[in-house]
Amino acid sequence: MEIMTDQRFRKTAKVFRAFVFIGMIVAALFFLVYFSIIGYAKILGPPPLAVPQSTIYMADDGTVIGESHTGEKRYWVPLKDISPDLVKATISIEDRNFYEHRGFDYKRIAGALLADLKAMAKVQGASTITQQYARNLYLSHDKTWKRKLTEAFYTLRLEMNYSKNEILEGYLNTIYYGSGAYGVQTASQYYFGKDARELTLGEASMLAGIPKGPSYYSPLTNEERANSRQQTILTAMETKGYIDQEEAKAAAAEKLTLVGKHPTESLGKAPYFQDAVQNELKYSLNLDERTIKLGGLKVYTTLDMKQQELAEEMVTEHITEDSEIQTGFISMDPKSGHVKAMVGGRDYEESPFNRAIQAVRQPGSTIKPLLYYAALEHGFTPTTTMKSELTTFRLEDGKTEYTPHNFNNKYANEEITMAQALAVSDNVFAVKTHLFLGQDVLVDTAKRFGLSSKMAQVPSLALGTSGVSVIEMASAYSMFANGGKYVEPVLIERVESHDGEVIYEHEEKGEQILEPELASVMNHMMTGMFDPKLNGYASVTGSTMTDEISRPYAGKSGSTNTDSWMIGYTPQLVSAVWTGYDKGKPIEKSNEKAFSKNVWVNFMEKAHEGVPATNFKTAKGTVGVFINPENGKIATANCPVKRLTYFKDGTEPQEYCTEHLDEGEQLQKPKDETEKKPDKKPWYKKIFGL
Structure with a gap:
């Protein structure tokens, strides 16, 4: 019995040792696996926490105008x-x-x-x-x-x-x-x-x-x-x-008030503008599409919802439903370049093509202010005269001829001033100026104004035959309104990541491109399209709008067979309107030709409601002189019509008008009809004559 017991004890001990040994191996394996997992986790580091989040777009007052997501609002x-x-x-x-x-x-x-x-x-x-x-x-x-x-x-x-x-x-x-x-x-x-x-x-x-x-x-x-x-x-x-x-x-x-509606369900406002913003994020800020759509970005834009709604309302109201005419519209703050409203077409769902940015169309006579600014730089003044008559130009090769025509083939058949030529949109005067300056001058000037489209050096360039975009033209006219500084159109003020980090913030720049004195002269010249004092052989081109305007505006209309434009501004706001057919079909109906002006004037009047009317500031170094608009000479008390006209100091006319004197009558000079800039010398310099 003792032998049996001893054998059993040794057998039990062996089993126990085996269990202990196996347990130690299992424990060792467990700890090996555990620490391996821990070590592997340490090597891998923190897992990314990125999840798809809705990117939201906000107007300039912080209201949400739209968002992008994949059905998961987060x-x-x-x-x-x-x-x-x-x-x-x-x-x-x-x-x-x-x-x-x-x-x-x-x-x-x-x-x-x-x-x-x-x-x-x-x-x-x-x-x-x-x-x-x-x-x-x-x-x-x-x-x-x-x-x-x-x-x-x-x-x-x-x-x-x-x-x-x-x-x-x-x-x-x-x-x-x-x-x-x-x-x-x-x-x-x-x-x-x-x-x-x-x-x-x-x-x-x-x-x-x-x-x-x-x-x-x-x-x-x-x-x-x-x-x-x-x-x-x-x-x-x-x-x-x-x-x-x-x-x-x-x-x-507690009584709970349930809503059951996402606040952005009815959004999707200003769809053309939102598309433009997304393109800006992709191509200017170099963000990838997933980050743009699902990165949880907060995009603070320059859009003014009141102006946007007003622009859309004016397009709907003044372009008739039975017309197939399309439109592109931009409004901008000329000082900052902030785009305040954008309409890229009459129906985004029908056509998302953005005619305010993507379309390149002939600007017609809206190019003339750029031409006449170049002329001012080359010694012209608002009273420079040329003869308006049917003219055939023979080009440098001696073979090619070019004959521009005025609207309705009307001509003064006498000399007119540059101020009047701009106001009535005389084409002959423009082509003569263009050829006198050299055909490369307007091309170079257009580039300085920010027009990136290729310009052909041809006589008809003065009449706007090379294509441009609406947003480029609005930016170019902003340079007149702000005193000559180039401001790039701005759509985005700031972009924040999902955790509030600012990843982009617009820095305002403003490189001085134009001479401030000449920009002031152009501002006043461009008010002429609304001033009946400049009526001549034809009425000023803004004559149909004069009864509707309540403040000083500067601007220029333009048209080709296929395009109709109106661009104008106050010191606070620039807006540009293009209307026409997408396929370049001629605009033949008279009411369709008026669409751009009707949209523009009604938008500008309503956009400025409650804003005090202000005149354009004149830069230091300019002088205002009362001129007889018929001949460009200094007006006298005998002149029936006289108009205050601005010049760069030293370029104003010296000759008085004598056309309205009776035989033997003495010239009666006005007492003081020259407006000069006030003396801004410090008081101590005035006292001591410094």
Whole structure:
């Protein structure tokens, strides 16, 4: 018996040693695997937290005008901008030990397993907030072992590399609340019409219950189930010590106002402008398309919604429905270059082609102010005269001839001033000026004004036969309005990333290109199109608008067989309108020829309502002289018509008009009809004669 016992003891010892040895091997393997996983997680570093987020576009007053997403509306907000009640409600119901565990709540896992075993079914979950966040970020919701193991690994990486508050913020911004609302900010706006930071305890406890079953617990689909879930959450918050019994009762009794509508559902305003902004983000800021559409950007634009709505209204009102005429419209602040309104066509859904930016059309006579500015630089003045008559020009090759025609083939058949030639849009005067200066001068001048389109050095260039875009012309005219500084059209003021970092901010520049004195002279010359004092063999081109304007405007209209333009400005605002057929069909109906002027004048008048009327400032170094507009000489008391005209100091005329004197009558010079800039010397220089 002793031998048997000894043998059994040795056998048992062997088995025990084997178990210990195997246990040590298993433990060693476990620790090896565990530390390998930890080491691998460390090597991989923090997993990226990027999720698709809606990019939103805002007007200059901060109102949202549109957004881009893939059906998942999500606006990221920092934890500090989320209601503390919502944070506490979420922790209480989803993961009450969130701040204590390291990603896995083992007690909760054990409890869930026991509950499942008793029920012989999956009745209780044990996923922590970190696990759910890992699933939302990187995985599908398939219930497979592979997905669960991958989820555990990502959970470990998140806990190793991010703080609890960073994980909680990410979770609250990615969880689904139903009806296309991802994250607390979108859900708060959808269900209650307010930001996440403004939620009351009643609203927060209601919202926190939805993610468990967005369609099942939504207060919009089943109020009874939603209220029951809310009560469960309030009880959990009370148990956790976040609120007391009285607060729980008050929250449960709170009357909630449900909205059930995304604030951006009806948006998509200024679609042509938004397209232009997206192109700016892509090609100027070099952002990739995914970042633009799903990067959660906040794009602060220059759009003025009042002007935008007004522009769209004027296009609809003044271009008749039965016409196939299209339009391009731009309004700009001439000092900053900020684009305030943009219309790229009559119907974006029918044609997203942006005629304000993409179309290149002949500008007609709207090119003449650039030509006459160049002429001023070369010694011309507003009173420089040339003969307006039917003229055939023989070009340098001696063979080619060119015969420009005035509108309706009307000519003065006498000399007229440059100021009047601009006001009545005399084509012969323009071509003569162009050829006198040299055909390369207008090409070079157009480049200085920011026109990038290729210009042909031909006599007809003076009549606007080389194509330009509406936005380029609005920018060019802005240089007159702001005293000669080039301002590039600006669509975007600032761009912020999803976490509020400023990734782009426009820096205002303003390179002086034009001589301020000559810009002032041109401003006054361009008011002539509205001034009947400059009527001659033809009426000024703005004569149909003079009864509608209530303030000083400068501008120029233009037309070709296929294009109709009106560009004009005040010191505060420039707007440019083009109308025509997309396929270049001739504009033959008289009412269609008037569309551009009608849109322009009505827009400008309404856009300036409530804004004090101001004259164009004259630059230092300019002088105003009353001129007889018929001959360009200094007007006298005998002249029936006289017009104040500005010149660069030293270039004003010296000869007085004598055409209106009776035989033997003495010349009566005006007492003081020359307006000079005030003496701006400091007081001490005046006193001491310095």
